Amino acid sequence: MTARVRNITFDCADPYKLVGFWSQVTGLQEDPEDPNLPEDQEAVLLGQDGHPNLLFIRVPEAKTVKNRVHLDLMPTDRTRDEEVAQLLGLGATLVADHRRSDGSGWAVLADPEGNELCVERSAAERAERG
Numbered sequence: 239m240t241a242r243v244r245n246i247t248f249d250c251a252d253p254y255k256l257v258g259f260w261s262q263v264t265g266l267q268e269d270p271e272d273p274n275l276p277e278d279q280e281a282v283l284l285g286q287d288g289h290p291n292l293l294f295i296r297v298p299e300a301k302t303v304k305n306r307v308h309l310d311l312m313p314t315d316r317t318r319d320e321e322v323a324q325l326l327g328l329g330a331t332l333v334a335d336h337r338r339s340d341g342s343g344w345a346v347l348a349d350p351e352g353n354e355l356c357v358e359r360s361a362a363e364r365a366e367r368g
Contacts, residue, residue, distance in 0.1 A: 245282075245293040246309070249301075250351050253294035257281035259350055260292055262328050263311070301352045308354040310344075318359045322347065325357065341367050 250256050254276040261267065266283035268274045274281035283292040313321040319337070322345045326332065333354060334346040344358045359367075 242288075243290040245291045247293045247295060248351075248353055249297040249299075250294050250353075251296065251300065252351070253278060253281035253296050256294045256349060256351060256353075257283060257292075259328055259330075260294075263325060264292070266292060305354045308356065310356045310358055312358050313360040316360065317363055318345070318357055321357050321360075325355075330355075 248256060254274055257268065257274050261283055264283065266285065268282065269284055279296045281294045285291045311321065316324070322332070325347055329350045330347040332345060333348050337343040337345055341359070341363065344356045346354055346356050348354050
């Protein structure tokens with residue numbers, strides 16, 4: 239027996255703010271039949287083609303330690319470094335930079351509420367550099 243991942247869930251203080259950030263990052267959209275509202279206790283971005291939704295749930299406690307689970311992002315239409323710059327412009331912060339001079343490596347960022355994410359090389363960069 240197997241199970242399908244339905245949602246990847248983020249506990250947060252402001253679901254509406256984070257759903258806006260992650261929508262820009264992933265291109266995922268809200269349900270047009272049930273749009274996210276600033277006062278909602280949860281907000282969702284719908285996964286495409288059987289991929290999980292991103293669900294953001296309001297909780298009273300603040301984030302206090304490193305996430306045990308995080309998303310690894312691989313850009314589809316730009317380089318890793320261009321993606322890092324884009325995310326920083328959207329309000330992410332750089333947590334740790336593991337990019338190497340040979341073009342390998344990754345960057346660890348945090349979303350506006352401190353949830354970690356990694357940005358890896360794009361498929362084109364991987365193919366180019368092996």
